[in-house]
Amino acid sequence: MPTNTPASVAPPKNRPPSVQIKPLPGNVTANTPVQITVIADEGVRWKWIPADQSWDSEDFVTYTETEVDIPGVESIRDHRGGGGTYSVTFPRPGGYTVSAAGVTSDGARITADPVNVHVSPAGPPVFTWAAPADGTVVDLAPGGASLEVVLTSADQYYPLSVDITFDGMTTTQQYSGSEFRKTVALAPAPLGTRSITVKCTDPDGRASTQTRSVVGHDGAPPTVTLDAFAGDVEVASLPYRLTLTGTTPGASSGVTEVRYSVANGPSGAAVNTAAGGDLSTWRAEIALPTTGTFALTVTATDSRGGTASASASITLHL
Structure with missing residues (x-):
């Protein structure tokens, strides 16, 4: 029977050592502990055993320490060997980067790919x-x-x-x-x-x-005044046309409308007579259809909905 040699028996493939951070759970919340697991694989390498005419495996490295770093949160140095599970509490919501490495017996560092972690707040913002x-x-x-x-x-x-x-x-x-x-x-x-x-x-x-x-x-309530007019009038014919005039604060109060009303009679809007168009002076033409005493009210309204009124009366007789 021929003797086996390293050249005649192909060795299995070596597996280099590696360090991995296990993915964190989907939701990480501030001020709530979360488990971070680091997996440290020693790797495998094969050596030829002449006495057995075969290949045998051994660990590529021996880990003596595990490092876990999260800037602003934790810096862990575990001297119990390679890998482990560690409880970490993120104090604030936001984005963090978790890095890890395994330190071997000969001082080499085998690093893991860093893992980015998004930490959510425990609840909606408080203000x-x-x-x-x-x-x-x-x-x-x-x-x-x-x-x-x-x-x-x-x-x-x-x-x-x-x-x-x-x-x-x-x-x-x-x-x-x-x-x-x-x-x-x-x-x-x-x-x-x-x-x-x-x-x-x-x-x-x-x-x-x-x-x-x-x-x-x-804050700037309106006012309205009625100019004086004859309160007792002998009329020759009907309807009698009464002209009312008066004033308001106009733009300084934001007056938007002046209206007149006659008890049991006509009502309507006064017209602006002010040069600036702000109803600081106004006029109303009112047709009174019969004789008798009429109660008159004039109301100014401002841009805020505030109102002010002035009242008077007139008596008509033949």
Whole structure:
């Protein structure tokens, strides 16, 4: 029988040593322990045994230490050999890189491919709505009013996206600090209670929402005056045409309309006679169809819906 030799019997293929970080579970949450497993393979190499005329295997390396590093989180040095499972707690949400290596008995380092880990927050962002307080009264001018929205947050998973919804519109802005300030322009109307909603969204899309109310107050309420006119008139024929004139604050109060009404009689809109077209002076032509006493009311309305009225009466007889 021929003698086997290394040349006549092909050796099995060597397997080099390797270190691997086992994939982490799908959801990693801040401040919740997670297990990180490092697998250290010693590898296999084959050597010829002349006495047996065969190949025999042995470990390629012997591990004496395992290193696991997560910048800003953990630096583990395990001297119990190669590989292991380690409990790690990520303190904050965000992106992290886990690296690992096995140190051999001859001082060589066999490194694993790094693993990127995304850590989610434990819940949606938490914020404190510092201003305005719920129920804040806001003076509305003809052009509306400015309102500062102030938020604070210790969440630190930035940037947060802040949506402020008011008057049927939404503004969006990002911020990455402990305090957020945004001045919004409130519409001049309506008066009374209106809602403002703030939504904070973190980079993972988790959101928290708060809603408050502010109370719109007419900061420049209208007034209206009636110029003097004869209150007792002897008429020759009917209908009698009564001309009323008067004044309002006009643009300074945002007056948008002046209307007249006659008790049990006609009503309508006065016409502007002011050069600037702001109804600071006005005129109304009213046809009174019969004799008797008529109660008259003139009402000015501003852009916020605020009103003011003036009243008078006139008596007609033949």
